[in-house]
Amino acid sequence: MRAGATGGTGPPVRDSRQARPAPAGYALSVVLLAAAFVALLWVPSYAHLEPSLGGIPFFYWYSLLWLVLNAGCQAAAYGLLVTAPRRRATRASSAGTTPAGPAGRRGGHRP
16 A cells, blocks of 8 residues: 555555455355365265275265365465465566565565
8 A cells, every 4th residue: 555645634545556365266265175174074965885986885985085175175275375365466576566465564564
C-alpha cells in the first residue's frame, strides 16, 4: 500500500501492481485436503470385500489408493498455498513493486 495516497485522510490506497493473495487457491486447497479426510472417514462407503484387485480386498486397496491420492492432494495444496504466492511475489518484486502478504515479509522490515 502506498502511504499518503489519499492526501493524509482516510485509509491508504492499495497499489494495483502489488501481488495479492489468491482466495481461490485457499478454497481449492481446502477442497483437496478435505477430500481425503472425508473419503477415509466415511467407512461404510468402502467397508466391503469385493471388488478385489489381485486378490486384495477392496477395503485395503481403497485405503492404499487414498494414501497415494492424499500425497498428491497435499502436494497440490502446497503448490497453491506456498509456491504460487512466492512466484507472484518474485514477479512483483522484479517488476519494481513491493509484494504483499507473508511471502514478501520474511526477514523483517525492508528499507
